[in-house]
Amino acid sequence: MTMLGTHYLGMDLKNPLVASASPMTGNVSRIRELEDSGIGAVVLPSLFEEQIMLDSLDLDWYLSHGTESFAEALTYLPDLADYQLGPEAYLKLIEESKAAVDIPVIASLNGASPGGWVRYASQMQAAGADAIELNIFHIPTDPQKSGIHIEQMYLELVTQVKQHVSIPVAVKLSPYFSSMAHMGKSLEEAGADALVLFNRFYQPDFDLENLEVVPDLVLSDSNELRLRLLWVAVLSCHVKADLAVTGGVHTAEDVLKSMMAGARVAMLASGLLKNGTQIVQQLIHDLQQWIIDHEYVSIHQMQGSMNQQAVNEPEVFERVNYLRVLRSYTLKDSADRNPGSKNSM
Ligand SMILES: Cc1cc2nc3c(=O)[nH]c(=O)nc-3n(C[C@H](O)[C@H](O)[C@H](O)COP(=O)(O)O)c2cc1C
Known part of the structure; x- marks a missing residue:
């Protein structure tokens, strides 16, 4: 393996830097720019369960048989014209990106409930995706639903997606489980090939003058890395699934810490949105320099060296x-x- 090389989701990556799902990976020219800057792989922005359901010919069926909460969710959806890509355009983005670049292209499916929409995973595979990142984004607010119920929903979703594809599946999840280590193990048993830690929650703010809830997207800084380091250091002792850090990766030190905790890749979104693709060249340069200065041989050598095994x-x-x-x-x-x-x- 080369100095920066790593292995993720069954693929050899030239380095552990991955552009995570964000507008930076939302069109082919940006993905090409990311490849030129040296990125190891890209994750496309998500295709959302709600988009698939809306687009689906089966919509009436879902509305009459599905949960009330889904019908309600549709009423909250922003105008789809402004809201990322619909399913057909998404599959086209996969095809065109695969034709344009040599680095792995990971498609992202984002949802919260098991259902027919997960069959889109197989279409993503057919369009050429190298792997699928399943982002399970769910904020449980129903006091009738216990933690076990929520965990079962996660596991069922992973099982369903795995039934539709033969390419590797990564699961991106939140840190809010009573027993994160148990959940990580259970996801692995359900078939997750990698765990991506963690989703960031974009907590809304209150506008006191207009008494409105306002969405307010604040980009991350390196402080957010610490929660990820803790859980990667714990999980890497217990699961064989690859681990990826997302959230708070901004500097070469952040990448090195993620590797030492036991991650295979470190993902960037805020760093790319703030600095553009030149951050990737800088990180690669700084990583190489650090490895030479500290007399390591490779990234591979340090992966997991500071996990909880000790x-x-x-x-x-x-x-x-x-x-x-x-x-x-x-x-x-x-x-x-x-x-x-x-x-x-
Ligand atoms: C503007 C924006 C759009 C995003 N869109 C998605 C998305 O479509 N799917 C997804 O799984 N994550 C999405 N994310 C989350 C990022 O992929 C990433 O996990 C998160 O921002 C934490 O990484 P960071 O600290 O490098 O920003 C988005 C983040 C931002 C800032």
């Missing part, structure tokens, strides 16, 4: 770390805290 009792270790973090905070002196006070003059 820890005998991980749960005790995490509690001790928690205590250490709280104790490590030192209060500044009172003048710093009250700059306008008499004492500070």
Whole structure:
């Protein structure tokens, strides 16, 4: 393997940098630009369950037999003309990207409930996708549904998608499970070839003047990486599925930490949206320099070197770390805290 080479979803990637689903991967010329900048692979923006259902000839069936919540969801949908690509255009994007670039192209299917829409996975495969990333985006708010119910829904969805394709399937998920390690293992048993940690939730804000809920997309920074590092370091000891970090990858250090925690790839969206594709060249340069300066041989050599394998009792270790973090905070002196006070003059 080359210095930066990695293996993800059964594919050899020239480096661990992957452009995750965002507008940066939404058309062929940007995908070509990403390849020219040196990116290892791209994930296309998602095709959403709601888009598929709306487009489907079976819509009436779904509306009459489906859950009420789906019918309600349709009323919230933005005008589809402004809302990414419809299913046919999406399949065309896969075909055209595959024809235009040599790097792997991963299609993304985004939904929350098992159903007929998952058959689109097979059409994505037929259009040439090298793999599928299944983004299960669900915010459970129904007090009647237990955690077990939600977990079963995730597993059923993965099972259904796997039944439709022979290409590898990655599952992108949220961090909000009572037992993340158990969930990771269960997803692997359901057939997930990789786990992509984690979805970012775009929490809405309140507009106090107009008393409206306003969507507000805030791009990430490197602080968001830490939650991912924790769970990749834990999961890489327990699952064979590949692990991918998404969320908070902005610098070469972020990529190196992700690798040492046990990830195979580190994905970028905010970094690309803020800096354009030149960030990829910079990251590749910085990664190579760091590896040489620190006398490593390859990325492969460091993958998992800082996971939880080295820890005998991980749960005790995490509690001790928690205590250490709280104790490590030192209060500044009172003048710093009250700059306008008499004492500070
Ligand atoms: C504008 C924008 C659009 C996105 N669209 C998608 C999408 O269609 N499907 C998806 O799975 N993730 C989508 N994401 C999430 C990103 O792929 C990524 O997981 C997330 O932003 C965390 O990575 P980051 O910290 O590098 O931004 C989007 C993110 C942004 C900022």
